[in-house]
Amino acid sequence: MAVSEAAQAGTTMSDRIRNEAILAGLLLAFGLFILPVAIYFVGQQIIGEYEGNGAVGLVLALWSALVRADGVAWILVLSPYLVIQLLRLTWKIWRWA
Secondary structure, eight states: OHHHHHHHHHHHHHHHHHHHHHHHHHHHHIIIIIHHHHHHHHHHHHTOOOSSSHHHHHHHHHHHHHHTTOHHHHHHHHHHHHHHHHHHHHHHHHHHO
16 A cells, blocks of 8 residues: 555656646746747836847847846746745745744
């Protein structure tokens, strides 16, 4: 019986890892492709026109900064995943207290 429970726990752990990897991949894609375009359009409304080549110019500038290992660019791209992790941590602490 204990072997069966261990096997089920292993399957559950691999499912959790797989689900977390899918979530991380989707949120990374969001941070790479959708978030910069959203920032461009919001910035256009608040600040005005971007000096580069529009939304594509901003996305390319961000990707270039990622290649140069610019910390701010990496934080921006990873921010959707980091926000989810912060919310999870806050929820666990709130439930624990």
